[in-house]
Amino acid sequence: MAARPASSAISCTRRELLAACAILASGSALAAEPEVFTFDTLYKSIGVMGIVYSDRLVAAKGNEISLTGYMAPPLKAESTFFVLTREPMAICPFCQSDADWPIDIIVVYLAAMSPLVGAGTKVRVTGRIEIGSWTDPETGFVSQLRLRDADYRRV
Amino acid sequence: MLRISLAAFLATTALVLPAAAQTIYPLNRAEILAGAKFDFKVEFPGSPAEADVKVTIDGEDAAKVLGGKVTFVQKEDGQDYSAYYLRDVAMAKAGNVVVEAKAGDKTSSVTWDVFDTPKGRLAKNVILFIGDGMSVTDRTAARILSKGLVEGRYGGELEIDDMPYMALVSTSGTDSVVTDSANSMSAYTTGHKSCVNALGVYCAKNKKNLEHPKVETIAELVKRKLGLAVGIVTNSEIEDATPAGVVSHTRKRSDFNDIVKMYYNIEADIMMGGGSPNFLPKATPGSKRTDEENFFEKFKAKGYAVATTATEMRAAFAEGKTKVLGIYNTGNVDGAYDLKFKKGTTDKFPDQPGLVEETKLTIDALSKNPNGFFLMVESARIDKYKHSLDWERGVYDTILLDYAVKVAKEFAAKNNDTLIIVVPDHAHMVGIIGSYVDSRPGNTPRDKLGVYADSTVPQYKPDADGYPESVDLPVRLAYAFGTYPDHCFDAKPHLDGEFVPAVAGAEKGTFVANDKYCTPGSVKITGNLPLDANSGVHAADDVVLTAMGPGADVFHGHIDNTRVFRAMATAFGLAKL
Structure with missing residues (x-):
């Protein structure tokens, strides 16, 4: 598994000084610094006939990247799976039958089962970017972009 | 009776x-x-x-x-x-x-x-306008914003008010006091009441959504019995409850992929709205389908012109197409305010058509069918903006509905053979309680609120299109919401984007005030809804229906929502065929 600042020898928790921690972490993991994306830089265009990914994202396929977004209301309190959204979710598609997900979501598969922070929390996720349609065997959830072997921290 | x-x-x-x-x-x-x-x-x-x-x-x-x-x-x-x-x-x-x-x-x-429908066929065409979630308050506010109010008199009538027949409509379903848009639309399109989230079915004990006992919709009936053209025009996702209610049979309105298939099977002649991801095959990035069916291609193979912009829509109609699938956004089409001021998703979708032009072009195309047509036009976002407590956008879309109705009235005036019905599908708990006057002393919304004699009349200035030039005036309407989640409130319009009052909270299934709006001058308001409500909710209040044309005389007094179907079936003389 690739080294990631948040899960390497230096462990950061939200109680600690994030800035200081980040400096230490980046020092220890310079070789595998994940490429930083934003929701805007993931896409070249979003149109009626579908999404076109940015050249940068396509080039990063299979590599480790980091992305900041909001944790959508999770299915369970502890899980290896959650949905990352551009904006804090005002709806909960898992709770309401008439709600629907935004088109530009990312599904996050965590490296290990871990407790999820409250929904609506801004988080930075680091993981291996996977592109292409995938149906989660457990939930039937269909995704186009995923971060695998991921972990996250509050921002 | x-x-x-x-x-x-x-x-x-x-x-x-x-x-x-x-x-x-x-x-x-x-x-x-x-x-x-x-x-x-x-x-x-x-x-x-x-x-x-x-x-x-x-x-x-x-x-x-x-x-x-x-x-x-x-x-x-x-x-x-x-x-x-x-x-x-x-x-x-x-x-x-x-x-x-x-x-x-x-x-x-x-x-x-x-x-029975004993009088035989009364109307060649029926146009059903749905103002989703449009309460009486929205009509009043639309009149103030688009016609002006001087010394207690309006500068003009709304098109939706200037109709000879009117009725109060009750909207409750079989399962609850308060309905949703699926259940209520289903009553209009089938004449049967059903339950929340259901379209074109009774809610039985079946476990599979598509197996519940079905009832035929007006679109199916007029196609089967009269060979009419059918049009469905909305600015929500085309799979959303109201438009879906014209063609669908499912216990769950969220079955968007099945609903697309139902549109395809029924072959409505013209369909316009948003919601492209459920037409795209699973392998296409941005798809929300779970199979590899490409419904854009399938519709094309049936002879439909597919339009994704206003320009393509105009071109399709200019070529004389009478079968058109127009999908203009991945989600809902932007409402009138966002289209006018280039907000919402207009950066991604800069060429979305408006409901008024769509209505006009659709009527022109449908009226080529010598047998007549049934058209449903929905101003969908009145409801959506009221859920998000964004009343200005909701009222812009009420004005939008009014101009779409104007187009239909102009068409109907030519032959007097078209029944026009304008009706909300349910209400919200809203009211105009005065005006917010910035010059009043103090800092909070309560300080700024003028009631009774202090409710200065706001001077919204309609532009050439009939929409107010600005809603950000020093004296603004105090349009109050009766139901809300926790939210921060500053009594000012949300010029840059639709209000998002609450976001998911730390505890699963709860919603809290969206911090983004908790700025100086705002007050934090504790919600009066269950904690799992993220936005305002519908109300069971009766709604006001107005109508004109052959068969409209059945609308008076108080009626059940099922009577809207009965009036349309009677106008078409459907039982006699």
Whole structure:
């Protein structure tokens, strides 16, 4: 598994000084610094006939990247799976039958089962970017972009 | 007729209440158009055998009366009841009938009102306008914002008010006081009441969404019986409850992928709205389908022009196309405010058409069918903006509806053979309580609120298009919401984007005020809804219907929402065919 600042020898928790921690972490993991994306830089265009990914994202396929977004209301309190959204979710598609997900979501598969922070929390996720349609065997959830072997921290 | 005595009502209610009784679908007091198709179902508790049950209509074997073959399923979907079905059947003759289901010593009975359309065909065309979630307050606010108010008199009438017939419409469904847009639209399009989230079906015990007992929709009827052209125009996702209610049969309105398939099977001539991801095959990035079907290609193969922008839409109609699928956004089409001020998703979708132009071009195309047409036009975002407590956007979309109705009235004036109905599908709890006056002393919304004699009349200035140039005035309407989640409130319009009052909270299933708006001058308001509500909710208040044209005279006084279907069926003379 690739080294990631948040899960390497230096462990950061939200109680600690994030800035200081980040400096230490980046020092220890310079070789595998994940490429930083934003929701805007993931896409070249979003149109009626579908999404076109940015050249940068396509080039990063299979590599480790980091992305900041909001944790959508999770299915369970502890899980290896959650949905990352551009904006804090005002709806909960898992709770309401008439709600629907935004088109530009990312599904996050965590490296290990871990407790999820409250929904609506801004988080930075680091993981291996996977592109292409995938149906989660457990939930039937269909995704186009995923971060695998991921972990996250509050921002 | 609609009125029945209180004693009779209580007696019939008592008959269907006991938990162990058989349940008969259509339910008691259903109004059924003679000749309209429906699925007849009886659920017998305790899973009796077929030989031990008896189902009759006015004393005769139900299968004989309705035709068709009985399907009998013991332990349906693993549950402890037997299901008796006669699917896709119709009542041939009008009149009240008593349906009885017996198993051992248990008997249940319901009465159906099977109605005729004795006058034959009155209207060549019907145009049904839905102002989703449009309360009386929205009409008043739309009048103030688009016509102006001086010394208590408006600068003009709304098109939706200037119609000769009016009725109060009740919207409750079979399961609850407060309805949703699926259930309420279903009542308009089928004449049967149903339950929250359901479209074109009764809510039976079936486990599979698509297996619940179906009732035929107005679109299916007019295509089958009259060969009419059908148009469905909305600015929501085309799969959303109101437009879907014209063609769909499912227990869950969220079955968007199935709903797209239903559109495809029914072949409505013109469909316009947002919601492209459910048309795209799973492999296409941005798709929300779970299969590899490409419905854009499938519609094209059936001869449809597919338009994704206003320019493409105009080109399709200019070429004389009469089958057009116009999908202009991945989500909802932007509302009138965002289209005008280039907000919302207009950066991604810069060429979305407006509802007024769509209505005009659609009417022109549909009217080429010599048999006539049925058109449903929805201003969908009135409701959506009111859920998000963004009243200015909601009122812009009420004005939008008004201009779309104007186009229809101009068409109808040529031949006087078109019934036009304008009706909300449900209400919200809203009201105009005064005005916010920035010059009043103090900092909070309470300080700024002028009531009674202090409610200065705001001076919204309509532009050439009839929409106010600005809503950010020093004196603004105080349009109050009666239901809300926790949110921060500053009594000012949200110029840059739709208000998002609450976001998911730390605890699963809860929503908290969106911090983004908790700025100086705002106050934090504790929600008055259950903690799992993220936005304002619908209200069960009656809504106001206005109508004109042949067949509109049935609208007066107070009616049930099922009567909208009955009026349309009567105007088309559907039972006589």
